[in-house]
Amino acid sequence: MTKSPLPALDRRALFRGVGAAGLLTAGGLIVPTSAHALSTSGVQKSLWGLYYYSGAIDGRLGAMSIAAIRSFQADRALVVDGNAGSITQAELVKVVKAVQKALGLVVDGDYGSVTVAAVKKYQSSKGLVADGRSGALTMSKLGVRRVVGTSSSSGKLVVIDQMDTGHFSAENCGPTAAVIALVAVGKTPSGYRASVTGNAKVVQNMRVSCGLSPAGQPTKKSVSYVGSDLTDLARGIKANKGSGSQVTFAAAVDAAAAGKTTILHVNHGKLLGISGANYGHYVVAKGKDSSGRILVSDPGRAKSIGIKGYSRAALLKALQKDRGLIVG
Structure with missing residues (x-):
């Protein structure tokens, strides 16, 4: 101010009030632009698997999805704009592939049922909560870097x-x-x-x-x-x-x-x-x-x-x- x-x-309310219009302008649309492009549902699935998103995989870019995208972008030292454009999508695929490689899986960048099952099995072997999601602790155990250095x-x-x-x-x-x-x-x-x-x-x-x-x-x-x-x-x-x-x-x-x-x-x-x-x-x-x-x-x-x-x-x-x- x-x-x-x-x-x-x-004036705290003025700063805190987001409003639907703010969320819409912040989010934008996900437009596939590369061979590894993800749909909105694909972005949500990857963010869910990496423990950034806990909402429904519904293909809708709502407030929870936008917040998850921003959190991922911040951890990966990307521009924090809430838009899952080609750079953010490529980084999501890169991290999912790193998790799959550490588990000895086929490295395809898809956080699907096979990856979820493998993560659960690994988590159980390490005494972790077996939810199939690669959060900070699971990734640390796997030796996969989650956060880019400050x-x-x-x-x-x-x-x-x-x-x-x-x-x-x-x-x-x-x-x-x-x-x-x-x-x-x-x-x-x-x-x-x-x-x-x-x-x-x-x-x-x-x-x-x-x-x-x-x-x-x-x-x-x-x-x-x-x-x-x-x-x-x-x-x-x-x-x-x-x-x-x-x-x-x-x-x-x-x-x-x-x-x-x-x-x-x-x-x-x-x-x-x-x-x-x-x-x-x-x-x-x-x-x-x-x-x-x-x-x-x-x-x-x-x-x-x-x-x-x-x-x-x-x-x-x-x-x-x-x-x-x-x-x-």
Whole structure:
């Protein structure tokens, strides 16, 4: 949330409310594009087998399926956008094949009944719950790598949920965006975890670096306004060995399209297409997706949207104030 005068209403509901429209825009369609392409049911089956998804294998890309896709993408250091495109599908097949190879099965990438039965037999031999699903413990016993190392996130656009950042979480979009931006430029703050949640301490430390909370007193505020200003974020980024240059909103959007890391000051309601959600918000933009849309990490919708591509025109329409920050 961006700077606004006190007193202010509690806006947690605005950040937490996902809505059906958000889920639909986050999910998109699964379109087979390769020889190993999976149907939606195939994606669900693989995610079920790898213990990311526990819903019905019904071929419907609902909220549970999207959340499972995001969790898998985060573990495999992919773009966390909830879309099971060709890259995500290839990674799913790769992991399933690794499980099958470790069990001595025919390696075909299909987590079908044969694989389920073999996993159950293996789990029973190791004293594990014999459910046929290759969760973290089963994969560890098999010697199959489930999570890509955290260092792989450095230099990439990542997702952090501001609503999991502790004190002042509803207004922590600024310091959360600053942490995301530093990771994206390869200057990862100490203590950062490559996870959507679990970064409360890092963001609280960023609040202190930005001058928003006194050192050692995260429950208090150093400022008389709600949220943060770009000058605060630039201060925090500089304290963490980064740099921040304020530019116009359009210049920041164009810099993001060119591959630079930028923090954009947007009207969150206009960005999401939610009527009445008229408040300032910070997001981080960097690079483009395969369709040429500019990629944006939204800390206020980390769990429901994560990283999403927007056209230049859509971003310009979401301008809150004519300001942006190029981070280096």
